Amino acid sequence: MKRLILATILSVAVAAPAMAGGDWVAPVKDPLTLKECGSCHMAFQPAFLSADAWRKMMSNLANHFGDNAEMAPDKVSAITQYLTANAGGYRRGVSDSKITDTAWFARKHRKVAPEVWTRKDVMSRSNCPACHKQAEQGLYDDD
Amino acid sequence: MSAAPYKPSRWEFQGVRLWHAALLGGFVIAWVTGDEDTYAMHLFAGWWVAAVVTLRLVAALLAPAGSPLALKRPNRNQMLTVSILSTLALTVLAAFSGIAADVAPFLEDPHEALAVMSLWAIGLHVLVAVIVFKGRQWLRRVSAALVVVALGAVPALAADPARDAIVAAYAAQAKQQDAGFSGFSAARGEALYRLRHTVNPEIASCSTCHTDDPTKPGRHAKTGRVIEPVAVSANPKRFVEADKVEERFMRDCKSIFGRVCTATEKGDYLTFLINR
The missing domain is CATH 1.10.760.10 (Cytochrome c-like domain)
Known part of the structure; x- marks a missing residue:
């Protein structure tokens, strides 16, 4: 029993800062979302945009930030369903559909020097795993 | 004494088979638990191999001449004798070097080398046993199957x-x-x-x-x-x-x-x- 209590205290002590720090988001678990979204860029966690923003984006995949990202209609609706059901709330609540344009993103990255974004291994603001090695697992606490 | 040749019982043959199974089982467990994470199991499997070989030698000393448990067998194929001796020697050395490495870590590298050599010796021993025990036909069939599998696998990688x-x-x-x-x-x-x-x-x-x-x-x-x-x-x-x-x-x-x-x-x- 003593061990159990100790283990509980320890795991809370380890997990709490990560949760409270806000640098952890629930990772993408839906295999279709991982596969479809993850083929051209990291499959971003649904909590990064509001449900409205996801709906707007998923209804215009023919022009997905300048590229074509169309897919079969049944896939579109399944992924939209997953994204909106797990979408972010008020904290990142923005109706804009670009994660990297949100005020929250700018605030989080205010200390990043401009030349970092254009580095060859970074290339884009949407390339989270270039710096956050565990971004795909939802861990961004490595700055 | 030499009037009637010793007629071994069914149990002696079963014993030899069981011993093979126990030794191979211990070796396989030791092989797959070689990682640090599973060290307790690895150590146990090593002791197991050592004990199984020791028991086998005791049984061989006690067994009457002509028993399949005895070390010497009449008309044993020479290739098989070499294979048995080298496999046993390497396995025993691998087991005991491992036990020794538990207290003397500098023996870890030789232990690993012996383990790898034992694996090769075991593979060769299987091959020799198959050939010697009228298994040529069986071997031919297996190798034919292996050739078919290999022939199928190579283009399968390119042509799906x-x-x-x-x-x-x-x-x-x-x-x-x-x-x-x-x-x-x-x-x-x-x-x-x-x-x-x-x-x-x-x-x-x-x-x-x-x-x-x-x-x-x-x-x-x-x-x-x-x-x-x-x-x-x-x-x-x-x-x-x-x-x-x-x-x-x-x-x-x-x-x-x-x-x-x-x-x-x-x-x-x-x-x-x-x-x-």
């Missing part, structure tokens, strides 16, 4: 039936679209791969992201995402899911060329990358 079906479906479409269609061309596919368009200045060509050498991994020109090689020789997982292939053609043709691709273009492209 699913991939063939995808190309065949595009060929059927191409015939419908163009009465003069006369097969796909890897050369046309390569030209398509390298052709630069002006529709999308950021992604002007297939090679923009997939690089000039399709056997190399690429990088998405806009997102920086690493893309695995598109050439089948470098990435056998390519072009085996029809709807994925079609989806990519739809997206990338529209993104780069500003239009959908024809069935002939798709087939040419696939032919180029399958044979690359």
